[in-house]
Amino acid sequence: MNKILLVEDDNGFRELLTEALSRExxxxxxxxxxxxxxxxxxxxxxxxxxxxxxxxxxxxFSMLMKRKNQLPVIVISALDSEEERIRGYQLGADDFLTKPFSVKELMVRMQALARRINRQAPPVSNETAPEIQFDDTRYMIGVGDRQVMLTQTEFKLFRYLFERKGQVVTKAELQRSVLHKEFGRFDRNLDMHISNTRRKLAQTKLPRSMINTVRGQGYSFTSC
Structure with missing residues:
Protein backbone atom coordinates (compact mmCIF):
# COMPACT_ATOMS: atom_id res chain seq x y z
CA MET A 1 0.00 0.00 0.00
CA ASN A 2 2.17 2.82 -1.27
CA LYS A 3 -0.52 5.15 -2.63
CA ILE A 4 -2.51 6.83 0.14
CA LEU A 5 -5.49 9.19 0.13
CA LEU A 6 -5.62 11.23 3.35
CA VAL A 7 -9.05 12.76 4.02
CA GLU A 8 -8.64 15.26 6.85
CA ASP A 9 -9.94 18.79 7.40
CA ASP A 10 -7.32 19.94 9.95
CA ASN A 11 -4.68 21.69 7.84
CA GLY A 12 -1.90 21.40 10.40
CA PHE A 13 -2.46 17.72 11.17
CA ARG A 14 -2.88 16.95 7.45
CA GLU A 15 0.44 18.57 6.57
CA LEU A 16 2.31 16.86 9.42
CA LEU A 17 0.94 13.41 8.59
CA THR A 18 1.54 13.88 4.86
CA GLU A 19 5.15 14.82 5.51
CA ALA A 20 5.65 11.86 7.88
CA LEU A 21 4.16 9.35 5.43
CA SER A 22 6.17 10.81 2.56
CA ARG A 23 9.34 10.23 4.59
CA GLU A 24 8.29 6.57 4.78
CA PHE A 61 -19.54 8.46 7.73
CA SER A 62 -21.30 10.01 4.74
CA MET A 63 -18.30 9.37 2.53
CA LEU A 64 -18.26 5.69 3.52
CA MET A 65 -21.93 5.48 2.54
CA LYS A 66 -21.54 7.27 -0.79
CA ARG A 67 -18.28 5.79 -2.10
CA LYS A 68 -18.52 3.46 -5.10
CA ASN A 69 -15.47 1.33 -4.33
CA GLN A 70 -14.33 -1.09 -1.65
CA LEU A 71 -10.84 0.29 -1.12
CA PRO A 72 -9.41 -0.44 2.33
CA VAL A 73 -10.10 2.29 4.89
CA ILE A 74 -8.44 3.12 8.19
CA VAL A 75 -10.45 5.63 10.19
CA ILE A 76 -8.32 8.19 12.05
CA SER A 77 -10.45 10.12 14.51
CA ALA A 78 -10.40 11.98 17.80
CA LEU A 79 -13.72 10.24 18.55
CA ASP A 80 -13.20 7.20 20.73
CA SER A 81 -16.59 5.71 21.52
CA GLU A 82 -17.83 2.20 20.90
CA GLU A 83 -20.82 3.58 18.97
CA GLU A 84 -18.62 5.50 16.52
CA ARG A 85 -16.28 2.53 15.99
CA ILE A 86 -19.17 0.12 15.38
CA ARG A 87 -20.82 2.50 12.93
CA GLY A 88 -17.54 2.92 11.07
CA TYR A 89 -17.05 -0.84 10.77
CA GLN A 90 -20.67 -1.35 9.67
CA LEU A 91 -20.15 1.19 6.88
CA GLY A 92 -17.08 -0.62 5.60
CA ALA A 93 -14.06 0.69 7.53
CA ASP A 94 -11.30 -1.89 8.05
CA ASP A 95 -9.55 -0.40 11.08
CA PHE A 96 -9.99 2.43 13.58
CA LEU A 97 -7.12 4.49 15.01
CA THR A 98 -7.73 7.14 17.67
CA LYS A 99 -5.91 10.46 17.58
CA PRO A 100 -3.28 11.18 18.72
CA PHE A 101 -1.30 8.25 17.34
CA SER A 102 2.27 7.60 16.25
CA VAL A 103 3.25 7.19 12.62
CA LYS A 104 4.95 3.94 13.66
CA GLU A 105 1.66 2.47 14.88
CA LEU A 106 -0.12 3.66 11.74
CA MET A 107 2.49 1.99 9.53
CA VAL A 108 2.18 -1.28 11.48
CA ARG A 109 -1.61 -1.24 11.11
CA MET A 110 -1.30 -0.53 7.38
CA GLN A 111 1.06 -3.48 6.98
CA ALA A 112 -1.27 -5.76 8.94
CA LEU A 113 -4.22 -4.68 6.79
CA ALA A 114 -2.23 -5.36 3.62
CA ARG A 115 -1.44 -8.88 4.87
CA ARG A 116 -5.13 -9.57 5.58
CA ILE A 117 -6.13 -8.40 2.12
CA ASN A 118 -3.46 -10.54 0.46
CA ARG A 119 -4.60 -13.62 2.38
CA GLN A 120 -8.19 -13.03 1.26
CA ALA A 121 -7.30 -12.63 -2.42
CA PRO A 122 -8.60 -15.62 -4.43
CA PRO A 123 -5.88 -17.89 -5.85
CA VAL A 124 -5.05 -17.44 -9.51
CA SER A 125 -6.19 -20.39 -11.58
CA ASN A 126 -5.08 -21.38 -15.06
CA GLU A 127 -8.41 -23.09 -15.67
CA THR A 128 -11.06 -21.22 -17.61
CA ALA A 129 -14.14 -20.68 -15.46
CA PRO A 130 -17.52 -21.34 -17.11
CA GLU A 131 -19.24 -18.26 -18.44
CA ILE A 132 -22.10 -16.93 -16.30
CA GLN A 133 -25.22 -15.70 -18.08
CA PHE A 134 -27.88 -13.46 -16.53
CA ASP A 135 -31.55 -13.53 -17.57
CA ASP A 136 -33.01 -10.26 -16.23
CA THR A 137 -36.58 -11.14 -17.18
CA ARG A 138 -36.78 -14.50 -15.35
CA TYR A 139 -34.17 -13.76 -12.65
CA MET A 140 -32.22 -16.81 -13.76
CA ILE A 141 -28.48 -17.34 -13.92
CA GLY A 142 -26.81 -19.83 -16.22
CA VAL A 143 -23.46 -21.38 -15.32
CA GLY A 144 -22.24 -23.59 -18.15
CA ASP A 145 -25.13 -25.96 -18.84
CA ARG A 146 -26.78 -25.38 -15.45
CA GLN A 147 -29.54 -22.92 -14.68
CA VAL A 148 -30.52 -21.50 -11.30
CA MET A 149 -33.87 -19.80 -10.73
CA LEU A 150 -33.70 -17.05 -8.12
CA THR A 151 -36.01 -14.47 -6.62
CA GLN A 152 -35.55 -10.88 -7.78
CA THR A 153 -33.61 -9.95 -4.63
CA GLU A 154 -31.40 -13.07 -4.78
CA PHE A 155 -30.70 -12.37 -8.46
CA LYS A 156 -29.68 -8.76 -7.72
CA LEU A 157 -27.43 -9.82 -4.84
CA PHE A 158 -25.71 -12.49 -6.93
CA ARG A 159 -25.16 -10.09 -9.83
CA TYR A 160 -23.89 -7.31 -7.55
CA LEU A 161 -21.28 -9.65 -6.07
CA PHE A 162 -20.40 -11.08 -9.51
CA GLU A 163 -19.74 -7.61 -10.92
CA ARG A 164 -17.32 -7.01 -8.02
CA LYS A 165 -15.55 -10.36 -8.11
CA GLY A 166 -12.19 -10.24 -6.42
CA GLN A 167 -13.48 -7.67 -3.93
CA VAL A 168 -14.93 -8.11 -0.46
CA VAL A 169 -18.35 -6.41 -0.37
CA THR A 170 -19.52 -5.42 3.09
CA LYS A 171 -22.97 -6.29 4.40
CA ALA A 172 -23.64 -2.57 4.82
CA GLU A 173 -22.98 -1.93 1.12
CA LEU A 174 -25.21 -4.83 0.04
CA GLN A 175 -27.99 -3.58 2.32
CA ARG A 176 -27.80 -0.07 0.89
CA SER A 177 -27.23 -0.91 -2.77
CA VAL A 178 -29.45 -3.97 -3.21
CA LEU A 179 -31.95 -4.06 -0.32
CA HIS A 180 -32.12 -0.24 -0.19
CA LYS A 181 -31.96 0.13 3.58
CA GLU A 182 -29.32 0.67 6.23
CA PHE A 183 -27.65 -2.32 7.83
CA GLY A 184 -28.80 -3.03 11.39
CA ARG A 185 -26.66 -4.84 13.92
CA PHE A 186 -29.26 -7.57 14.45
CA ASP A 187 -30.72 -7.56 10.93
CA ARG A 188 -30.61 -11.07 9.43
CA ASN A 189 -32.60 -10.32 6.27
CA LEU A 190 -29.48 -10.15 4.08
CA ASP A 191 -28.07 -13.37 5.56
CA MET A 192 -31.36 -15.12 4.79
CA HIS A 193 -31.22 -14.11 1.10
CA ILE A 194 -27.58 -15.22 0.84
CA SER A 195 -28.38 -18.55 2.53
CA ASN A 196 -31.31 -19.20 0.16
CA THR A 197 -29.14 -18.38 -2.86
CA ARG A 198 -26.44 -20.79 -1.71
CA ARG A 199 -29.04 -23.51 -1.16
CA LYS A 200 -30.31 -23.08 -4.72
CA LEU A 201 -26.75 -23.21 -6.07
CA ALA A 202 -26.16 -26.47 -4.21
CA GLN A 203 -29.44 -27.93 -5.51
CA THR A 204 -28.15 -27.28 -9.03
CA LYS A 205 -24.82 -29.01 -8.21
CA LEU A 206 -22.95 -25.71 -8.08
CA PRO A 207 -20.65 -24.85 -5.15
CA ARG A 208 -22.15 -22.80 -2.32
CA SER A 209 -18.73 -21.14 -2.09
CA MET A 210 -19.47 -19.09 -5.21
CA ILE A 211 -20.74 -16.66 -2.59
CA ASN A 212 -17.91 -16.68 -0.08
CA THR A 213 -18.22 -15.36 3.48
CA VAL A 214 -15.31 -13.18 4.59
CA ARG A 215 -15.59 -13.34 8.35
CA GLY A 216 -16.15 -9.99 10.02
CA GLN A 217 -16.28 -8.12 6.69
CA GLY A 218 -18.90 -9.35 4.23
CA TYR A 219 -19.12 -11.47 1.09
CA SER A 220 -17.14 -12.02 -2.08
CA PHE A 221 -17.83 -13.81 -5.36
CA THR A 222 -15.67 -16.78 -6.26
CA SER A 223 -15.75 -18.44 -9.71
CA CYS A 224 -16.67 -22.11 -9.63
Missing part, protein backbone atom coordinates in the same frame (compact mmCIF):
# COMPACT_ATOMS: atom_id res chain seq x y z
CA UNK A 25 8.35 6.45 0.98
CA UNK A 26 4.58 6.66 0.46
CA UNK A 27 2.76 8.72 -2.15
CA UNK A 28 0.09 10.81 -0.43
CA UNK A 29 -2.79 12.76 -1.96
CA UNK A 30 -5.04 14.83 0.30
CA UNK A 31 -8.64 15.97 0.54
CA UNK A 32 -10.28 18.28 3.07
CA UNK A 33 -13.66 16.52 3.15
CA UNK A 34 -15.68 13.69 1.64
CA UNK A 35 -16.81 15.67 -1.39
CA UNK A 36 -13.23 16.43 -2.39
CA UNK A 37 -12.13 12.84 -1.73
CA UNK A 38 -14.88 11.32 -3.91
CA UNK A 39 -14.03 13.76 -6.70
CA UNK A 40 -10.33 12.83 -6.51
CA UNK A 41 -11.13 9.12 -6.72
CA UNK A 42 -13.01 9.66 -9.97
CA UNK A 43 -9.62 10.28 -11.62
CA UNK A 44 -7.02 8.61 -9.40
CA UNK A 45 -7.48 5.44 -7.35
CA UNK A 46 -5.47 5.10 -4.12
CA UNK A 47 -4.53 1.81 -2.49
CA UNK A 48 -5.65 2.92 0.99
CA UNK A 49 -7.84 5.66 2.45
CA UNK A 50 -7.01 7.32 5.77
CA UNK A 51 -10.30 8.90 6.80
CA UNK A 52 -11.20 11.42 9.48
CA UNK A 53 -14.81 11.31 10.68
CA UNK A 54 -15.70 14.80 11.84
CA UNK A 55 -15.34 17.12 8.84
CA UNK A 56 -17.40 20.00 7.44
CA UNK A 57 -19.20 19.50 4.14
CA UNK A 58 -19.32 15.70 3.92
CA UNK A 59 -18.12 13.85 6.99
CA UNK A 60 -16.39 10.47 7.08
Missing amino acids: GLSVSVAADGFEALALMEHDTPELILLDLMMPGMDG
